[in-house]
Amino acid sequence: MSSTLNALTFTDSTKVAILYRDEEITYVDLNQRIRQKSKNLRKIIKEGYRIVLESKMHPEFIVNAFAVMQAGGIPVLKPPFLRPNEDGDIINDIKANMIQSGGEWNILCEKVEKFDNDSEIIFYTSGTTGKPKGVVHTKDTILTSCATEGKLLDINSSDVIGGTIPLSFTYGFGALAIIPFLFNTKVSIFHSAPSLNNVNEILEMIEKNNISIFYSTPSTYRMMLKEAKEYELSSLRLIVTAGEMLGTGLYHRLRRLIPNAQIIEHLGCTESFHAICSNVPGNVKPGSIGLELPCYNVKIFDGINECPPNVLGKLAFSGPVGSYISEKNVQKWNYTGDIAYKDSEGFIWFVSRNDNMIKTAGYLVSPHEIENILQMCPLVSEAMVSGVPDSMIGQKIRAYIVLDDQCSPSETFKQDLINFLKSKLACYKVPEDIQFVKSIPKNERGKIIRNNIVPNP
Template identity: 35%
Template sequence: MEQSAHVDTFARDHLPPQDQWPVFLLDNPELAYPARFNCATELLDRTVEAGHGERPAIWSDVNGVPHATTYRELLALVNRSAHVLVDEMGLQPGNRVLLRGPNTLQMAVAALAALKVGLVLVPTMPLLRAKELKQIIDKAHISAALCDKRLTEELERCRDPQNEYFCPDLKQIRLFHDDAADSLETLAASKPDHFTACDTASDDVCLIAFTSGTTGLPKGCMHFHRDVLMMCDLFPRHVLKPTASDVFCGTPPLAFTFGLGGLLCFPLRVGASTVLIEKLTPETLLQVVERFHATVMFTAPTFYRQMAPLLPRFDIASLKKTVSAGEALPDSTRRLWREASGIEMIDGIGGTELIHIFISAAGEAVRPHAIGRAVPGYHVQAVDDAMQPVAPGVIGKLAVRGPTGCRYLADERQTKFVRDGWNLPGDSVYLDEDGYVFYQARADDMIVSAGYNISGPEVESVLLQHDAVAECGVIGVPDETRGQIVKAFVVLNPGFTPGDKLVAQLQDYVKNNVAPYKYPRLIAFVDALPRTETGKLKRFALRTL
């Protein structure tokens, strides 16, 4: 590894042993980065130097009026904030800084400033509570936090010695989205607009992204400065193909790598602009497209399904590309969106451990029911329990290799995610002879009933085609005779009444559209499905309903 610029060497010291790393495929000429660079400089300074200084970088909604922050203005805001982190907070390269806030200009500025200083950014979801924040702060030994003023309550509990979630490492919190005299913005206003970025190594850790893990303690995924550029130079370059004229929008939080890439790093890398709006609904997201003339959208399948019937009310003529990730995309949702908008969805599967999307397809390369193929630079295969490749059409565990991969922060689960040099994201898939990947389920969620393997997402996709079904989630539940049986949790559309008659109709509908053994023997009608902050269905929570 290159000599680190970190004064605080905690991050590099707590990387897993290199014999537990996946094999990294770094011989791609597109990824021939220098040994030393700072990713914030590459994303921002270089873009200004390339002549994009007066172009809009980040669009915000200011009292109902669209407001553009240009690249030159954004660079000045970031540089001034970087001075605050060093001069006022006394932070040194390698220190971990927790970042807490919704999708706003101030959140983006704080993130880029921390990267430029050479800090290790630890972004967190806005809805996390003190208990969850303590797990992250203690795990990463975080001494400082940058926090939106509106989200301080839970974080302050972590600084209270009388509170059960007290974190002795957390010494200081600096607020943004705040006009107080000691806020990040107020202090930054008097600072110089030039800042010399930390001379970080390409393999210095710059990001610890904690998984939104459904069970157990969250896992900290450690990524280098080069990894941030790699996520910008693979899926976007080969599949999304953005240009400087694009306007990005969407719902994933910047604290989620899906959002960090899609709503900040991807547009900055090509000199495009992004719209950062907090608390979007399906209706207000379509308003964003109309008002800001957005061309690229990132959100979860559920949003696309809910937006489809609303499209006639909005002018979305500017919208050209829509990306779905975060959970499995039902084929019925893909078709519904295509019929309503005329746009073929770009599906993708990624993961916090690999920082972003590594399987996808766009346009004419899309194949029915498939996620797509390996993004150039990555290799994928389906393997058995002995890590041997299975034949085309045979379900196995997804295995991935590429230029990015899993490096957990001091976590024994490293050896479960990485085996024989391959990343194992925990998905059951099969590949066809052309390398297209067909998602079946999370490996832990595959339903085995009377000897049959049944994919919950496949059953969900069929149910979603029925007029009565607004949303649904499918799991396996224990059964003495069959081992497991299929159970569906269904949210109904308005105008439909739950009852035995509708249960029978839905069961018959599934039997008539896929192999009959896959039909849900149990159906429960619910008002809403449990979802994570990023929109993923909490299948584990369905088991408690």
């Protein structure tokens, strides 16, 4: 049986474990569902089977993940909203033995390839080069990071935790499927991706379920602010945020609206499972991503040496960390790909990505991946994709297109390109805006100068 599962408080208790829409699932109900699903899976899987689970915001997703663990398999949690070709890439990369979709559990391959460590679960990164990487986590990274965070946030059995983060991300799974059951709390799960169309439902969920700790992203909090005055939100004591930078403006707007709630901004990554640094109740610096967690060592490097206080450098950490499927994690320091600095009190301040990745609505998107898809179209000569500031989602994705001489710019062709992208990419990767340009500026080495684009008049 999974050692992670053994550490969670799935006791035979009539206390409510999960709140989902109008459904209440007690700890005893949850335990029974996991055991029954595990019993059924043992009849069809082998020890070590890598099983790709369908991504959805539903209690059944939690049941499936833990049941696979209990049956001796390894659940593979992939990013949501993927297209079939992206799904296929992950299935091939992980050498999946089985895939679950709806009520179907289909065996793909019976040969089991064992990992060197006691693997518990696999998550996929957003992809720093456009291709997501599979990260294998063990009990050590899962429980150490989540238990440390829970203690720092003073989470206890009287809390009701809620959130909108996809369960297939480490941030969401840790916040909504590990921490609640480590600390014997209730957890309230929102049923779909946040949007302006359902933000009132999110606020109703907080009010109805008396949520005390809420995990989400700045883009969701921006949407919530528009309607929040109509709801009673005094149950909130902690508003936890990650995925993109909150900013001091949004921080203070949230504080004015919900003065009794402390706003906890932190930073983590798929490799660390959960936060490596965080503000904590009673010790918050607005705009910072907080202090390093006790289980991690977080430093800023100039490439070789550690930077002195208030000097920009590359953010790196050591401590409990997952391992990539395709390579060994042998380095002492794990670089997050962020530029940051540490002040004289040890608080860490995020500045930017050290590459051109786009952060949109909490997702990390590679412009190069979108450019490659655009250039599959024979009428596109060149393409450049970048993020432009957006007050709601942090950055929106804009594509600049140089057309082939045989094609003229038109709204019809623009829509054709968008439809083409929608068929190839997850929805959050599709540009909201396409502009036609005469040329894309490059430096002397042929690299695109991304901040010097002039659209056609």
